[in-house]
Amino acid sequence: MESLKSLVKDWGGPIVGFLSAWVLFELTEFRRRRIQKRTYRKALVAELDNLEIFLSTLLIRFSYGVGEPDQAVAELRWYLKEGRARWKFSSLPEEFSENLANKTDEELKNLLKRMKPVAQRQPVDVELPILDSILSAQASGFSIQEVELLSDLRWQIALLAREARMMDEFLMLTFTVTDPTNHEIVVQNRQRAEEGYRTRVGYTLKHLRETIKEINKPGVFLNT
Numbered sequence: 335m336e337s338l339k340s341l342v343k344d345w346g347g348p349i350v351g352f353l354s355a356w357v358l359f360e361l362t363e364f365r366r367r368r369i370q371k372r373t374y375r376k377a378l379v380a381e382l383d384n385l386e387i388f389l390s391t392l393l394i395r396f397s398y399g400v401g402e403p404d405q406a407v408a409e410l411r412w413y414l415k416e417g418r419a420r421w422k423f424s425s426l427p428e429e430f431s432e433n434l435a436n437k438t439d440e441e442l443k444n445l446l447k448r449m450k451p452v453a454q455r456q457p458v459d460v461e462l463p464i465l466d467s468i469l470s471a472q473a474s475g476f477s478i479q480e481v482e483l484l485s486d487l488r489w490q491i492a493l494l495a496r497e498a499r500m501m502d503e504f505l506m507l508t509f510t511v512t513d514p515t516n517h518e519i520v521v522q523n524r525q526r527a528e529e530g531y532r533t534r535v536g537y538t539l540k541h542l543r544e545t546i547k548e549i550n551k552p553g554v555f556l557n558t
Contacts, residue, residue: 371475374468375549381464382546387417388460389539396532398449405536407442410434459498460491483545490538497531 390409397406414435434442468476469488476484504524511517 374464375475377464378468379546379549381462382542382549383420385460385462386539386542386546387413387420389535389542390417393532393535393539394446396528396535397446399447399451400532401447403443403446406446407439409539410442410446411439459495462488462491480545480548483541483548487538487541487545490534490541494531494534494538497527497534500527501531 390413393409394406394413397403400406434445437445465484465488469481469484501524504520504527507520508517508524511520
């Protein structure tokens with residue numbers, strides 16, 4: 335018994351000190367990881383919000399002069415109501431935006447139909463460094479369902495890039511193919527590629543909003 339008391343006396347202090355230091359280290363690491371997870375999630379939300387505005391305006395721009403721009407009308411309505419307030423570099427004058435907001439859907443549709451397509455409309459590559467970092471396992475704190483949605487979104491972005499490359503290839507051919515018959519075929523292929531790109535933008539935008547809704551569920555920041 336005396337030897338046990340002596341052992342506790344000799345080693346009790348160092349052991350308690352070691353355990354206290356270990357607990358403090360684990361608490362510090364837990365706090366650091368929690369802050370890191372929140373930071374990644376907030377950065378991702380900001381990146382996806384910017385992507386939503388970008389894709390919405392892209393869909394509108396690629397819908398000038400098309401036959402039935404119903405989706406573009408919905409996006410224009412969304413942009414005037416919400417996207418414009420979040421986008422700091424709007425190219426639309428305030429009075430022009432207010433004028434559009436007061437128009438009916440049918441009036442907006444007719445306006446888009448009358449607008450001439452932008453000459454040689456070019457697709458734009460989308461870079462998502464935060465999303466890519468998360469999917470490459472450099473950041474954690476996301477549920478399986480969230481990761482699945484983010485992976486599907488990245489796939490949609492990849493398909494969008496493929497459609498963009500097709501548009502560029504057919505555009506270059508319009509300058510090199512001189513035979514009238516073949517040139518007309520190339521122009522038609524370019525138009526079909528543009529239609530495919532516009533459709534893919536719509537698919538990607540729909541999936542993006544589903545992902546944002548999941549990521550922004552109430553209380554999700556408290557659980558990471």
